[in-house]
Amino acid sequence: MTRNEEIKELREQGLTYENIGKKYGLSRQRVEQICKTICHNKYYCKKELKAIMKVRYGTVRKFSELTKISENRLSVIISNRTPIRYSTAKKINNALKDFKFKDLFEEVEK
Numbered sequence: 001m002t003r004n005e006e007i008k009e010l011r012e013q014g015l016t017y018e019n020i021g022k023k024y025g026l027s028r029q030r031v032e033q034i035c036k037t038i039c040h041n042k043y044y045c046k047k048e049l050k051a052i053m054k055v056r057y058g059t060v061r062k063f064s065e066l067t068k069i070s071e072n073r074l075s076v077i078i079s080n081r082t083p084i085r086y087s088t089a090k091k092i093n094n095a096l097k098d099f100k101f102k103d104l105f106e107e108v109e110k
Helices: 003-012 017-024 028-038 047-057 060-067 071-078 086-095
Strands: 042-045 105-107
Touching (some): 003 017, 003 028, 017 028, 042 086, 047 060, 047 071, 060 086
Antiparallel strands (some): 042 105
């Protein structure tokens, strides 16, 4: 695994740019630049995401209000009809804090 891939992995785990920078001897800004260039990958949500949302929030509308993602967009996301950007996946992951990113999403093969 390359340094940049490791940085991406740490960022997905929730480490701050500053903490990652300290680990690699980089500035916070440089880590952010690295993440922006490599975090344009696309993701599909795993089947479990739909079940988790339904159990926790009951409706897509409630989850939509929490994540600030439209109901229509969430419906498309959980049906796995289209891959989503990292930033969208991260919004969903942040709303479900006790789940790891890898438990909810899988990267689209390039």
